[in-house]
Amino acid sequence: MRIMNGTLEEQFQKLWDYRTELLKRNPNSTVEIDIEPGIVSNYFTLKCFMCTFFLNSRSVLVGAVGVFRRMYICLGGLKHGFKLGCRKFIGLDGCHLKSAYKGQLLCAVGLDGNNCMFPIAYAVVEAEKLDSWRWFVAYLVQDFDIGLGDGWSFISDRQKGLLNVVQEMLPMAEHRYCVRHLHNNFKGKYGGRSLKDKLWACARASNIEAFQVAMTNIKEENEGAWKWLTEVPFHHWTRSHFKTESRCDLLLNNMCESFNRCILGAREQGVLLMLEMIREYLMRRLQTKRDEMVSWEDKKFTPKIYKIIEKNKKLSGSCYSTYAGYDEFEVTTFTGSKYAVHLGNRTCGCMRWDLCGIPCQHVISCLNRMGYSVEDYVDKVYTTANYKKAYSGIIYPMNGHNLWEKSGLVMKPPTVERQPGRPKKRRRPEMPDLVEKEIEGVKTLSKKTQLTVR
Ligand SMILES: [Zn+2]
Incomplete structure (x- = not known):
């Protein structure tokens, strides 16, 4: 080498x-x-x-x-x-x-x-x-x-x-903060599965109302944890406060x-x-x-996006849409929640379509009602042509x-700096071979060696 x-x-x-x-x-x-x-x-x-x-x-x-x-x-x-x-x-x-x-x-x-x-x-x-x-x-x-x-x-x-x-x-x-990293800091003070799930619910909430409900749940369980989270500005870590230009809801x-x-x-x-x-x-x-790419080149969108669209299509079966005229719709889910959808502006009250550019189940129910193709409403960034x-x-x-062309110039290696990080584990020194100690003229063995000898 x-x-x-x-x-x-x-x-x-x-x-x-x-x-x-x-x-x-x-x-x-x-x-x-x-x-x-x-x-x-x-x-x-x-x-x-x-x-x-x-x-x-x-x-x-x-x-x-x-x-x-x-x-x-x-x-x-x-x-x-x-x-x-x-x-x-x-x-x-x-x-x-x-x-x-x-x-x-x-x-x-x-x-x-x-x-x-x-x-x-x-x-x-x-x-x-x-x-x-x-x-x-x-x-x-x-x-x-x-x-x-x-x-x-x-x-x-x-x-x-x-x-x-x-x-x-x-x-x-x-500037988004990685939520896994945020949770690692959080769990140092506020551990436990329940608080972890609640923190993730806050991060995943795509609209402000859902985020506030998730935060209230944390406050009810542990006020200290809630206070800790309110000190981290929300636009850094929860989908409900993210900007929509980047077409990405990654946490x-x-x-x-x-x-x-x-x-x-x-x-x-x-x-x-x-x-x-x-x-x-x-x-x-x-x-x-x-x-x-050869295996899916003829498809309009990339494989992962197709999976998300198919999942949302299935979920759209539990939504009922009412047409209000022009591009406006009102969608009611089986749990009774309501969302306002605007097809022209590509927005849904749940904010998921705005965030990542893939129609959510509420939007798909409107598109089905009108007989429009779902594929026409997916953001261009996910197309196979764009991927290519x-x-x-x-x-x-x-x-x-x-x-290579030789310049003949000199580059010296840097001086090694000690890196900040986790201190090395202290290991027990290995047992010495039969070490003989001579103390005051008396020949003795170390304690461990004595045991071995016995
Ligand atoms: Zn929606």
Whole structure:
């Protein structure tokens, strides 16, 4: 492995060449390397004063030499696919790297038309903190024309630093908190199955009335838990307060978790091998998705969406709709609840159609009454044509590092920082071999050894 990929230090040295090769093979990609400010190799300072000036001013240059700090990669095939066929919804997360140089991998993962993950960008950074998130999000904003975040939604695990970065750089964007993560914090104080179910009922409530009922249920059981939840702004964690532009009702940061799981083996490798394993995985993935599509290519919508539509069609049997004229309907369910539906504006009182763009059972009962096709009222983001666009891009194959253009420049590995996290478990030292102790001239054995001897 060492002969094939080089030592961990050599892998850092090859990063400038890797960047050049990636950009050459994958047009429209963004590959940026950030180096430690002010630290340059002796070789370099002697050779070039001008570049030293640029390095000190923290400018990222092609051909700059220094100590590795961060690397951001957004491949052209994924950038293109995301812009054409995905919603304006991005999950952000970071995970630890397990090689000797540690560090963390930040990732941005979108959602395709079949509600599956669509990785768009990743970066190796020294640690997950305010400065590194700011650096990562700045490139993301630039690559995907996010601006101030108007019409965009982000979901994360409330990481330190990221909260401030989203507030500061994307003030117009919606920032959702992963409810599983929220519950993990919540259960530290208020545990138990009953409170957990009630918290999830609050998060899943798609309209404000249902949310208020769910919150009252919590208050009746435990006022402290209710107070804890009211302190987390509602627009971060409950569907009833979400914006509807992103056409997504997701409460969990599952996309990032899936991506991190897929690259688990890569995270144990040296930096270059890891980046190559991730690129190869993404390259394979695009083609696997295209292969899978062959079996349902002639259908109008993606498989998962068909299942949801079929489920809602069955449920619509228990709804009765009354036509009020133009596009207006009143739908009564068998439990006696009533919902106002407007077909033109694509809204239903339950808010589920507004949130995700798939007609709920109330809307389907109106469509059936009028003899309209349900498929005409499903959001375009879920169409097979749109899905095809998302996976139309390609990540181009690369030659081995022996065929890369050599810059001859030096990149030193970073100094290893101790990562914040869970302290290591203290293990009992292993039982010593027959250790003999000589105390005051008397030959004695340690207590354990004495027992063994006996
Ligand atoms: Zn509805």
